[in-house]
Amino acid sequence: MSTTMKNTTEQHISGQSLQLLDAAKKNGAIHADAVAICDTGDSISIRNGMVESVEREDAQGIGLRAFVETPKGLAFATASTSDVSESGLNKLAEQVIAMARISEADPDAVPPVGAQHPTAAEMQTWAKKHDRTDCGWTLDQAKEAALECEEAARNYSDLISNSEGADASFGGSRVAYASSDGFVAEYAKASASLSVSVIAGTGEEMQRDYAWHRAFNAADLHSPQQIAEEAASRACKRLNPQSMESGEATVIFEPRIASSMLGHLIGAINGRSVLQQRSFLADSLNEKIFPDFINIEDNPNHPDGLGNRLFDGEGTRCSLNQIITDGKLNTFLADRYVAKRLGQQPTGSASRGLTGDIGIGSSNLIWQPGSQTQTEMIKAIDNGVLITELIGFGVNGVTGDYSRGAGGFVIENGEISHPVQGITIAGNLKDMFANIEMIGSDLTWFGSSAMPSIAISGMTIAGE
Amino acid sequence: MPKHANHPTPDSQLPIAIETLQSVLSQMLPAQADDGDLYIEHGVSESLALEEGRVKHVSASTHQGMGARVIKGESAGHAYTDRFDNKALMQAGQSARAIAESGQSRAPVNIHQADHAPKALYQPTNPSEGVDFLQRKLLLEELDTLARSLDPRVVQVFANVSSSFSDIHIIRMDGRHIQDARPLVRLNISVVVEQNGKRETGSAGGGGRFGLSRLADGEEARRLVHEAVRLALLNLDAHDTPAGNMPVVLGPGWPGILLHEAIGHGLEGDFNRKGSSVFSDKMGQRIAAKGITVVDDGTIPERRGSLTVDDEGTQTNRTVLIEDGILTGYLMDRQNARLMGVKPTGNGRRESYAHPVLPRMTNTFMLAGNDNPDDIIASLDKGIYAVNFGGGQVDITSGKFVFTTSEAYYVENGKIQYPVKGATLIGSGHEVLQKVSMIGNDLELDPGVGTCGKGGQSVPVGVGLPTIRIDELTVGGTEA
Incomplete structure (x- = not known):
């Protein structure tokens, strides 16, 4: 599973952003900025020791903010699409410019030029330290963690009567930002999370509680046991x-x-x-x-x-x-x-x-x-x-x-x-x-x- | 390929080639699957927002994608992609299959149009058609001017008009193709008023599944402006709300959020199948006072919570949840219905192709009774008369629910005394409807503003209520 994630995140989404800025300019934008995202993720839910659901996301999208000159000053509009084909991007640019022209000018409008951007050196250092495309989990490892967590929560006490399941999820997201003053940057994030929710007591006396943890690296997550104990002990303490x-x-x-x-x-x-x-x-x-x-x-x-x-x-x-x-x-x-x-x-x-x-x-x-x-x-x-x-x-x-x-x-x-x-x-x-x-x-x-x-x-x- | 007497869906109707969808379907479905479907959506939405007298924010979005689902027993595999290329679509199918052991696939099917498509409850056209951006802008500007002219204490006006149109294709495991095209519009007004340095806010909104032109002709929009200003000014004079247990009278319409929180969620099929709802195993038992009948009705034309078919292609229904105080129905999607051995009720909903299906409400309301609303208010010795609410929330396991007033009055000796500040009311879902002692003859549905959240998904819903008296509810004021 982590290999497919790598494939899909290796997109040139900064390139898409720049392409979109070009299209905006061609359509009459004075200034513009664009954000592109690419998310992939997997999650698995376990209830009563069985797989309840497996989910996979593969999302992409791009958004544009474009400024046009009007007789009363700068006006802008925003729009986004999940169709990132060339025609999709052109259509988006046309749409935003048309919308910006009917938007009301704001004398205080601040176009995306001259912001206090980070330097290229800062960006490199940051990327080395913070960029990650993988949190270290495969779907099987996530499943093991969820199974262990849910079982531990159900077995915590005889008072635990039912389970709403444990969820393990992991994924990555890549974000690019480009503005018409020449700034362009892209970063990648990945994280994993584990949660569980259980019920103590029965009938009208039922009480439910949960616990969760999220970390950049699956290895840094609280242990399944710890998360299970937190959720189950909380549910039990709430009884009566x-x-x-x-x-x-x-x-x-x-x-x-x-x-x-x-x-x-x-x-x-x-x-x-x-x-x-x-x-x-x-x-x-x-x-x-x-x-x-x-x-x-x-x-x-x-x-x-x-x-x-x-x-x-x-x-x-x-x-x-x-x-x-x-x-x-x-x-x-x-x-x-x-x-x-x-x-x-x-x-x-x-x-x-x-x-x-x-x-x-x-x-x-x-x-x-x-x-x-x-x-x-x-x-x-x-x-x-x-x-x-x-x-x-x-x-x-x-x-x-x-x-x-x-x-x-x-x-x-x-x-x-x-x-x-x-x-x-x-x-x-x-x-x-x-x-x-x-x-x-x-x-x-x-x-x-x-x-x-x-x-x-x-x-x-x-x-x- | 098996022969089909049915009408094959023409390629031009779908944003993805039929042949591609047929291979995704046959490759993703294992022979032992109980159910499965593809959900293809193309949606557009537009929004204009006014603040400080100017329409400063004009925005739009286009989203398209496909969700693939495979269901076996209690397990569901769900995958989605925003990409319409072959590789991404096949990958989504494969990921959805992850719940099943490897094994034989099902025989290929022909994608064909479903027989007996139900009559659409709304126009299958983009609701913004015929009302261009400029007209929408002029409308918002007119509303801004109106709000400021109503009272000099109005210092800020926010107005927002939004519309969306979603074209949906559901392709079932057997190849049946069901289509729905869903318009949705919404207008919101919110004002800030100021008096002697004290600020308050009031807001009003409305909408539904109809064309923007109906909102843009102005009469309803102007009524919303009057309402927002009235609420804000009323709150300037609001007193502290009492704290503690007391009788509460709920006004008609939007206070029906009580039903949504107190019992609606607790009657959703997933919670009851799993036994995590306080209403699990209460079928056939009394959970409300005699005279109370509550329904969930997705079939009312053009309502915000209505759907011609749900997101699994099941025609929506009027489901009686409580009849004369007795629990008679749960809300069902296909998976939970199969597992509980009942029929799906047309309540399988998803926010979009990117979300799994859950049993959800549509329009949930209590039928009218015989009491005169004035008599119900007059019955209050000391208590709260609550006419308008903000949001609410419920813990379906303990049954504890809350909802927060945005227009409420203190009543003494049967007479309204003064408005009180927003306060949270808290009660138990399995008890509150047993404490209802009067039911008005004035059922109203809400103005089309409800959004329900569950499992991280938002869907539009409706509620409704006649005026009712609840003999005891905990009121979370500041005056103990």
Whole structure:
């Protein structure tokens, strides 16, 4: 299987991008940039010791953003296609130019020329260190890992009653970016992942939980045994939940749950949301939004992160962003357009799909850990909840209002007393950020983010 | 090759040569396969977005590809490719076969058109036809002007119009060729209002499987603008929501998301076959109060959740899930139906050729009852009247589900007191419908905005509900 992956990824997709830029120019584009991708992947699911599914993907696509001169200034449009034949590319270029001509000019438009690109030497060094086309798994090896993981999870305890299966997947992706100022770059990524989900209890008492891990090299994955134990022990511990009384309490978010706070922070400091007045942090630049002991960085080159990158979706070189130092918000995240509008530097945060608007995204987000263990954090709480599950989408990014379904474990006088389910926790993100009382030492990586446990006081619990 | 009395599909109808597809099919299917198919899709989509008074974002995409599936017992092999060259197509077939041991292949088949094609529930034309980019741009600009004219507190307007058209060919194991051409349009308006430094947002949307011209004639679009502005201004005055257990009245239409989350997912065939749903083994049992009937109906013309045939080529149905409170039906694709010994219900859906088939909902709603909606609200001593919702989610194993209000009011002594902030409501799917004590006579379907996520796949769906009273639900407010 890995041999076929090599065959299909050895495409000249930078060549396709350049060809597309040419076609755009011929059709009347003043400036343009193009992104080409090529993904291949395999995955296998095992349930009750049998193969439940085998999947294989073989995807390709190319996207174009082209700028044209209009009487009112520069206007642009974007489009993509999975037909990368010569006629497909020409058709795409024609389509984008026609669309750009009806698009409204924006006086602040930033065409893809003159970005702070990485140097050729930097690109070479990066490629040597980071490029990979193979994560070291064959379909048979992936199957073995999934079989072992699923069996270990089912056999973890007599309480495990059913399995939703284990999945092992691996694949590679090749991405090329080219802009009409002559910058062209291509990189390759590969990774493997293993996950399992099992059910404890029966009938109306069933509880399910899961665990997963992803790594660049299959050899670096957590062992099937470790992933199985995590999923199965979590499902068992959730059995026989009760509700709890409504009222105010301190909650601890375990790392898996706490990482959602990184998402809310990034959403709120997305420069585009700030421009659009759709962020509860729109007026908080250079203000203290967290207690003193909180530091958060967006690090594009970290040995443990899966979000490493040399340049962003506009070819801007990425560097370390200290987003929060000593509780203070230092920067909004910006692509070149947003940076111009906000009067700041681009932060290398342009995130690019094949078509549509350029988005804003982080590389590796790291919330610096504290010194207390989670047990020590629990000991310090009289009345609280350790949250291990959140469901629903009750977060308003404009106001920061927060209300989500939750489950976990009740904390009484510094001890875990019993599992709880069917409650909600509510507050406002601004207050929740300010009310963080403790940070754990248990920094845990989830692909491209790393998060410790955190304790937040003053949340409203709704239960019985 | 075996002789076929049926009409062979002409080469011109498919984006890949028939001969190629026939060799992919015969080479990928082992003799002992239970099922298998090829799914060929060509789709186009277009979107225009307005912000800060300008249509700044015009985008389009074209995607085409083929998915190949082989099914044997509980195992499924699925492979897809974006490439239409021989080598890539044959490779996809071979990869899909990976679940089967090597062995004999099936006898070759002729690809032929299916008899009795069901009547299409929507026009097989690109919905953007007849409404060019410029007209769409002018529409968005008009809506922007309207929103700003409605109230001086409107500081931002976002408007988005999108359309897509998907041409789908399903070729079954026996060579039967089933085709569907699916239009889909959507218009969304969202505004930000500001008053004394406080900002709030409101949004409204609508759409379905019909031509853009229906949205572009403006009346429905203008109604959506009024609705978005009304919601945003209402939220400026919203009070804190109470926290705890209380009676809740749900308004008609989109609050039907309750059904989608609380019971719909739990009744999907895959979860029930595997015994991972809280509703497994509850067939024939009471899971809702008397008087409650819930259906999943994919056959309503032009609805967002409707399909003429599902993604396995099965004609869609009206499936009664709950009849007078008793569980009567599950939602089935072909594989789960075969394994459970029942008929497929036309609910086998996939986001695209690049995704495997799963049993999914179409349009899920509760039939009307006899109560007057005003009486239902008036029955609340102290509680919440929720009219509009954002998203929801469910854990089908524990049955816990949530959905989040975007327009809700506090009611005391039967009278609406004031609007309250968005809050999450949480309950148990197997209990909530047993606590329904009043059912309104005002069934409404949602305006065509639902998207359902499962297994990483998104598909358009619909929901519907009459006004109902639920005697007890946990409300996740901030005021304990």
